[in-house]
Amino acid sequence: MxxxxxxxxxxxxxxxxxxxxxxxxxxxxxxxxxxxxxxxxxxxxxxxxxxxxxxxxxxxxxxxxxxxxxxxxxxxxxxxxxxxNKDEKIQKTPKDIFRLRMYFSGNMNIETRVRLLENQRTQHVKRLNTLKKKNEPYTEVPPRDSDRFGDFLVLQGAIMRQENIIAWIDKCISYCK
Amino acid sequence: MxxxxxxxxxxxxxxxxxxxxxxxxxxxxxxxxxxxxxxxxxxxxxxxxxxxxxxxxxxxxxxxxxxxxxxxxxxxxxxxxxxxNKDEKIQKTPKDIFRLRMYFSGNMNIETRVRLLENQRTQHVKRLNTLKKKNEPYTEVPPRDSDRFGDFLVLQGAIMRQENIIAWIDKCISYCK
DNA sequence: TTAAACATGTAAGCTGTTACATGATTTA
DNA sequence: TAAATCATGTAACAGCTTACATGTTTAA
Incomplete structure (x- = not known):
């Protein structure tokens, strides 16, 4: 490719x-x-x-x-x-080691599950904050033909993805407790 | 690893x-x-x-x-x-070819951007529907110590992730139009 | 009887990581 | 003057994909 x-x-x-x-x-x-x-x-x-x-x-x-x-x-x-300009098939969902761990969480005791989840949560919140800081300069949507438009789109996507991961972790914690 | x-x-x-x-x-x-x-x-x-x-x-x-x-x-x-049971650093954000394309979308005309985005959207909606079908058997949260609990957690994560990608694509389409 | 599923393996090639290897220029 | 940054490359290895290679059993 x-x-x-x-x-x-x-x-x-x-x-x-x-x-x-x-x-x-x-x-x-x-x-x-x-x-x-x-x-x-x-x-x-x-x-x-x-x-x-x-x-x-x-x-x-x-x-x-x-x-x-x-x-x-x-x-x-x-x-x-x-x-x-070529259309493309969506890629395979990326491998995710933490999800693999959670898949096997039946082999962990409850306290460990929550510990691992909260550890991940802390790290993901940190990354989210970094992304949000990068987003501060964008007070409005950049012109659609500028390079900054592409930067802006993927930054919004990164923030959304990060928030979503945290929401999933929170859901997992609530299920475990 | x-x-x-x-x-x-x-x-x-x-x-x-x-x-x-x-x-x-x-x-x-x-x-x-x-x-x-x-x-x-x-x-x-x-x-x-x-x-x-x-x-x-x-x-x-x-x-x-x-x-x-x-x-x-x-x-x-x-x-x-x-x-x-070992704590782990969060992994690097996975590579994403479609996001790479969108990053370079300044080099595409508007119709192409929307076409590519809608093409991706269709495919992701299809995948989401497959996941939702897999989720139907879970009428309640499985016991925390069963294997099905892990299956359930990652399936919920997969659905959330998929919905999030679609939301991002929709946002991109609205920015492009 | 034929297609799908069961069943196991190897080889070539591409992608990516970590380490090796060297040295110049700038800034504190 | 020492550390950070600039600057370019190679080598060994790990991980993954695609194709090659072979054959059996089951179900339509």
């Missing part, structure tokens, strides 16, 4: 970037629905360059330090657009 | 099973939060047997056809219980 390929091409549509910058983006901004380490990104960029979907210029900071700033090519943009 | 290991051990806590039965379980009942193909399960069972966490008896149906019915050992049960 080459999803990483399209994640990178999509970012490069916004503006040229270095591998390092892409990695940063994948581990902060996009992290609520996508991520990748630099060890995956650098080889993928090399591959995309070989395929003619991106090109790069070398930038030098200071005396020696080189950075490759990648730009999406016309071929790359065409490939990306084709992918972006 | 060996999650598959614990998923299998957990199932075997309920009662002895063959690899084939485990695979079936992983692709129907548990599929809302876990899954695995037989090509992963058979090698894992072999490994668990080598580690002494499970054992098996050979069953013969008809004249020739052999099936290995696996049982969890004492060591296996101990290992599983230790894992089950």
């Amino acid at each position: 080459r999803s990483l390929k399209y994640a990178i091409l999509g970012l490069l549509c916004r503006h040229p970037m270095t591998g390092y910058e892409i990695a940063k983006e994948f581990n902060s901004e996009l992290a609520e629905f996508w991520y990748a380490n630099h060890s995956q990104i650098y080889p993928e960029l090399k591959k995309l360059n070989d395929e003619g979907l991106v090109s790069y210029d070398i930038e030098i900071s200071g005396e020696i330090l080189e950075a490759k700033r990648y730009t999406i090519t016309e071929d790359g943009f065409e490939d990306f657009t084709k992918w972006l | 060996r999650s598959l290991k614990y998923a299998i051990l957990g199932l075997l806590c309920r009662h002895p099973m063959t690899g084939y039965e485990i695979a079936k379980e992983f692709n129907s009942e548990l599929a809302e939060f876990w899954y695995a193909n037989h090509s992963q399960i058979y090698p894992e069972l072999k490994k668990l047997n080598d580690e002494g966490l499970v054992s098996y008896d050979i069953e013969i149906s008809g004249e020739i056809l052999e099936a290995k019915r696996y049982t969890i050992t004492e060591d296996g049960f101990e290992d599983f219980t230790k894992w089950l």
Whole structure:
């Protein structure tokens, strides 16, 4: 499926970037629905360059330090657009280790169940608060054709998802008590 | 992390099973939060047997056809219980290709966005209906120490999650229009 | 008699994680 | 001057998917 390929091409549509910058983006901004380490990104960029979907210029900071700033090519943009506009089957529900534990909760005593649930709850509330903080700058819906519109949509989705998980945990706690 | 290991051990806590039965379980009942193909399960069972966490008896149906019915050992049960009762960090938010697309929706025209969203919506509603059908037999909360209690908890979670995704899609559609 | 279900395995390839490996530049 | 950040790469391994491979039993 080459999803990483399209994640990178999509970012490069916004503006040229270095591998390092892409990695940063994948581990902060996009992290609520996508991520990748630099060890995956650098080889993928090399591959995309070989395929003619991106090109790069070398930038030098200071005396020696080189950075490759990648730009999406016309071929790359065409490939990306084709992918972006295609209908797709919904993906399998993602694996969830905590739900797996809860599935087996018949093997736990009640106090342990509640302890595990409340531990998860605390962590999820923390994540929700981080997301809400990210949402504060959006005082209104961004223009539909700006990059910020996409950012906004997925941020709303991340907040809703997080609230939903907490609601489920609360329900589980009430069932256990 | 060996999650598959614990998923299998957990199932075997309920009662002895063959690899084939485990695979079936992983692709129907548990599929809302876990899954695995037989090509992963058979090698894992072999490994668990080598580690002494499970054992098996050979069953013969008809004249020739052999099936290995696996049982969890004492060591296996101990290992599983230790894992089950351990607190854990919440996992990274799962990757979501559709959210990735929506993140890049600035590159789509409005009609395409709505088309993709409504396509996803239809599929998610279908999945939700399947889940609701599975939920019909539960006329009341199962006893907290039965296996059905775990089944019930994760099924409620799956339904809530599914409803939440649909709510997010609806929100996106309304923002796009 | 044929299709579906039962039953077990291996191999190739892709995706992703963690660790290894190196070094420059900037900021406190 | 030391720590954080910038910057790029490779290697080993774990996890998962798809395809290959084979054969039996049961139910329509």
